Amino acid sequence: MTLTRVPDAGPGANTGLGIQDTLEAESIHIIREVVAEFERPAMLFSGGKDSVVMLHLAAKAFWPGRVPFPVVHVDTGHNFPEVLEFRDRTVDRLGLRLEVASVQDYIDRGELRERADGTRNPLQTTPLLDIIRELRFDAVFGGGRRDEDKARAKERILSLRDEFGQWDPRNQRPELWNLYNGRHPVGHHVRAFPISNWTELDIWRYIAREDIELxxxxxxxxxxxxxxxxxxxxxxxxxxxxxxxxxxxxxxxxxxxxxxxxxxxxxxxxxxxxxxxxxxxxxxxxxxxxxxxxxxxxxxxxxxxxxxxxx
Known part of the structure; x- marks a missing residue:
């Protein structure tokens, strides 16, 4: 089967770009802007498809150089083995520095407790905030997309976090004409979402076009x-x-x-x-x-x- 590009009915139509090219260009622009504006950026990378696409875009943004920031994984200890193997192989292939925050370590030290339902995903918040604080990251890329959940649909491309890492949906900056304001007080940081405007279908069409391994x-x-x-x-x-x-x-x-x-x-x-x-x-x-x-x-x-x- 051959996949064809769908003409863009939005802003891309004015540039002659298809929707995939338009989304790619926007995401690469965001990644480059964050790296230029912030001192210590990092990227969340779990081995899931959205983080894989985001890392692929980062590699394109700085090619032929290396990705100029580390990748971070908050490991719950309940991950699929296939995904962890893929994560490590990708990090080795691209020559990246991987920082891992382990939920299991927090449980072993008594700083977190297992939930009654056995789910560890909600336990990721404390290790994530701690590693951001310890390594002094001032901007962290995430693979969230607006079509995933109504909460993520509320969030801006650059999303402010206070000194406690908390998000206030009522305290967000306008991003008119794709202008992003990353200014933040000392001790605060910013979450950046380069693929926020992508849909699940966009992700898969891009994976097909770029022949991205998952x-x-x-x-x-x-x-x-x-x-x-x-x-x-x-x-x-x-x-x-x-x-x-x-x-x-x-x-x-x-x-x-x-x-x-x-x-x-x-x-x-x-x-x-x-x-x-x-x-x-x-x-x-x-x-x-x-x-x-x-x-x-x-x-x-x-x-x-x-x-x-x-x-």
Whole structure:
């Protein structure tokens, strides 16, 4: 199957650029602006598709030089092994410096406690804020997109965080004409979202166009799963079926990657990037709404976590 570029009906139409070129140019501009304006930027990199695309854009922005900042991963200890292997391989290939903040270390020291539901994604906030403070990062790139969640839709490209790492949705700066103001008081920092205006479909079309490698779990594969809360959960060390939950082998893939204990798979035969593009184009559910149990804790689950310092 050959993917063709769709003419842009928006600003890109005035420049002759297609939508993929327009989004790429905007993202690279944001990355370069942040690196020029801030002293100690860093980029969150988990090995998930959005962070992979963001890192690919950063590599393009500074080619043939290296990416001029470290990457940071807040490791919950419940990650998919395939994703961790991909993370390490990518860091080695690009010659990056990887900084890891471990949730398990905080639990071992008694600074964090396991949740009753076993989910560790909400526990990432404290390690994230600590590593930002310890390494004195003044700007941190994240792969959040506005189409993922209504809380992320509220956020600006450059989002201010106070001395406690907290976000106030009522205290945001206008970004007219794509002008970004990164000024911030000492002790505060900024979160930067270069792919904020991308959709899930944009991400996958770009992956297809650029031939970007992803962890294998994003494509259809057989896996032992059980059904819980309307989602297919993988059987693993941190995800076990309960009473009455039958294990079966299904052909599944993952639309988003988080903890094994809170991320669901979707039944799918999409084994290639072209298949995934068609599947995502036909989907009527957002990826997080369909597959992330941690976002179902309340109507404002994501916004509550973001106010506390989460991405």
């Amino acid at each position: 962890p294998s779990i994003y494509y259809a594969h057989p896996r032992d799963v059980f059904h819980r809360d309307g989602m297919w959960r993988a059987v693993g060390a941190y995800s076990q079926p309960g009473e009455g939950e039958e294990v079966s082998v299904r052909t599944v893939r993952y639309r988003t990657v988080g903890d094994m204990s809170c991320t669901g798979a979707v039944l799918s035969d999409a084994a290639t990037v072209e298949d995934v593009v068609l599947e995502v184009a036909a989907s009527t559910l957002t990826e997080r709404g369909a597959t992330r149990a941690d976002d179902r804790l309340s109507e404002a689950a994501m916004e509550d976590r973001k106010k506390d310092g989460y991405f």
